[in-house]
Amino acid sequence: MTGETALSLALGTSLQGLGPAALAAAPAPSRPSGNGPSATGSWADLQALRTDGARLNAALQTLGRIGALPGGGISRPAYSDADREARAWTLEHMAAAGLETSIDAAGNLVGRRSGSDGALAPLMIGSHIDSVPQGGIYDGPVGSLAAIEVALRLQEEGVALRHPLEVYVFANEEAGKTGSRALAGEINDAELALPSATAATLREGIASIGGDPDRLSDVLRAPGSAAGYLELHIEQGGVLEQQGIPIGVVEGIVGIRRWNVRVEGMANHAGTTPMPVRRDALVAAARWIDAVHRIALEMPGRHVATVGRIEAIPGAPNVIPGEVRLSLEIRDLDMARIDELFERFRAAGETIGEGSGTQFSWQPFYLSRSALMTDGLENAVEAAAASLGLTSLRMPSGAGHDAQSIARFAPAGMIFIPSRDGISHSPDEYSSPEHIAQGADVLLQSLLTVDRTSP
Ligand SMILES: [Zn+2]
Numbered sequence: 014m015t016g017e018t019a020l021s022l023a024l025g026t027s028l029q030g031l032g033p034a035a036l037a038a039a040p041a042p043s044r045p046s047g048n049g050p051s052a053t054g055s056w057a058d059l060q061a062l063r064t065d066g067a068r069l070n071a072a073l074q075t076l077g078r079i080g081a082l083p084g085g086g087i088s089r090p091a092y093s094d095a096d097r098e099a100r101a102w103t104l105e106h107m108a109a110a111g112l113e114t115s116i117d118a119a120g121n122l123v124g125r126r127s128g129s130d131g132a133l134a135p136l137m138i139g140s141h142i143d144s145v146p147q148g149g150i151y152d153g154p155v156g157s158l159a160a161i162e163v164a165l166r167l168q169e170e171g172v173a174l175r176h177p178l179e180v181y182v183f184a185n186e187e188a189g190k191t192g193s194r195a196l197a198g199e200i201n202d203a204e205l206a207l208p209s210a211t212a213a214t215l216r217e218g219i220a221s222i223g224g225d226p227d228r229l230s231d232v233l234r235a236p237g238s239a240a241g242y243l244e245l246h247i248e249q250g251g252v253l254e255q256q257g258i259p260i261g262v263v264e265g266i267v268g269i270r271r272w273n274v275r276v277e278g279m280a281n282h283a284g285t286t287p288m289p290v291r292r293d294a295l296v297a298a299a300r301w302i303d304a305v306h307r308i309a310l311e312m313p314g315r316h317v318a319t320v321g322r323i324e325a326i327p328g329a330p331n332v333i334p335g336e337v338r339l340s341l342e343i344r345d346l347d348m349a350r351i352d353e354l355f356e357r358f359r360a361a362g363e364t365i366g367e368g369s370g371t372q373f374s375w376q377p378f379y380l381s382r383s384a385l386m387t388d389g390l391e392n393a394v395e396a397a398a399a400s401l402g403l404t405s406l407r408m409p410s411g412a413g414h415d416a417q418s419i420a421r422f423a424p425a426g427m428i429f430i431p432s433r434d435g436i437s438h439s440p441d442e443y444s445s446p447e448h449i450a451q452g453a454d455v456l457l458q459s460l461l462t463v464d465r466t467s468p
Contacts, residue, residue: 066450086440149442251435280335
C-alpha cells in the first residue's frame, strides 16, 4: 500500500465498513424546514428523487457544440478560446441551478450551496469540461453537467443537505489535472513555467481563465476539509458494455510505472557474420517482449503491461542490431503488484540475455501512484445503483481522473457508465442518453446517502 492510499483510507475511516445494510439502517438526517420551498421531509421522499435525464442530455449536446469539429466531436483543450467559451456557458448554467459561483485561483469553476449544518465540511461533486484535441463530448462534461443537474434538482425540490455542497468543474484535467492537483498542493513553480499546448506557460494558461497562479496556496485543501467527493465519468473502456452492466463502482485509479529498457548486443555485418555467433539485440528484445506479454497474461489479476516503443540501432537492413531501446509500462491498483511484475520481467530479461549474449538494463522514468477510492463511498454508490434497480460492477480505472487528486485529502468515490465500443479521446466517443441519466441518478442517490451517513 502506498503512502497516499494509506492517507486516503485513513481519511475515509468514518465511512469504512458501512455496507449497504448499515447505510440503510443509519438514522435519517435532520430535515430543516424553511430552507426550501417544498421540502417534504422523509428519507423515502429523498430516495424517490430523480434527475431530469432529458434536460441533462440536452445540456450535454448544447455544451458539445462549443469547440465542435466538422466531422463530429470537439477540440476544447484547456486555455483555448473554445475552453473559455465553454467555461463561460457552464458558469451561467451553474448559477441558473441556484449555485453561488466563483472561479478559484487554479481556474476551477466552483458552485456552492449551503447545508443545514454549518459545522460540517462540504461534500464535493464534479468533473471537467476540457477535452483532448479531436476528442469527444462525453469525457468530463457528463460528470460536470450531471453534478449541476443534481444541484438543480435539490434546488427545485427544496432539499437542504446537511453538508454544504460544492460543485467543481476542474480546469485542465486532460493535460495534467492542474485544477484538482492544485487543491492537493501538487502544482509547483517549475510546473507553472512549463509550456502548455495552448498557452506559453501553465502560469499564463491559468491566468487566461480567471485564475491567479501566484495564489495557488489559497485553494490548497487540508485533509478533512471536505467530507467526500463523488465523480460521475464515462468508463473509457469496454468492460461495462461487454458485460451488459450499466454502473461501474470505481475501486481506485491505477498506479503507473514506466521504464526505458536497453538491450545491448553487438552490431556487425549482416552478410558475413554466421548465425551461431551473433549477439543480436533485436532478437533478444523480441523474445523479451513476448515474455512480458506471457507473464502478464499468466499472472492472475487486472494488471496490464505494455511494451509500446521500440527502436533498433543502427537500424539498417544490412547490420545486425547492436542495441535496442524499448519502453515498458505497468499499471495496477496495487503498487506492490507493479513491482512484483517488474521483478519477473527483469528476471526474464536476464535469462534471455544470458542465452543470447546480450545485456538488459532498466531505467525508471515515470511514476504515478495509484489512488484508492474510499470503501464507504463505494458502498454508497453500489447501494444507490441497487436502489435504482441497476446492476453494478466494482472495477479499477485504467485512466487518470480528478478524483485521483481529491483522494489525497478527502474520501472519494467514482461512478462509471458504459462507453460504446470502449472508445474515448475520439470523436467516436459515445454514451447513451439512458446510461447518462442512470449515472446521474446514481450520483444523486449516492450523494444523498453520503450526506446522511457522513460526519
Ligand atoms: Zn475525463
